[in-house]
Amino acid sequence: MLGKLFKYEFKNTYKLMFIIYGVMAFVTILGCIAMYGDSDPAGTENQLQEIFFTAAMVFYVLGVFALFVVSYVYMCVHFYKTMYSDQGYLTHTLPVGQMSIFNVKLLVSLCWLPDHYVCIDLRPGLCGKQRIFL
16 A cells, blocks of 8 residues: 555656756756857957856756745645645545655655756756856
C-alpha cells in the first residue's frame, strides 16, 4: 500500500513540477544567451550591451529564485489540501496509518527539491561557462 501512496502522490504533483522545470529550462536558455551576448570579440566597450547583460543576469537569478519559491508554496498548499480539506477527509479513510501518509507526502516533497539543484547544476554545461552560483 505504501508503494501505491508514493505512486499517486507523485502522480498528483508531477504536472505542475514539470511545468516549473520547463520554465526553469527556458529561463536558463535566456541566461545562457545573455552570457554569450556579453562576449565582445573586438574589445570595444558597449554601454547598452553591459546594461542588457546585467539586467538579464538579474532577471535570471530572480527567476530561478521565484521558481524555488513557487514550487515550495505549491508543495505546502498541496499538503494542506490533501490533509486538511475535503480531499483530506478521503485521504484519512485509506487503510494506512497517519504517520505513513505524512511520511509519504514529506518524502515526495523532498524528492522534488533536489531536482531543482540538478537543474541549476546543468546550467554551466549548457552555457559552457564556469559555475557562478554553486
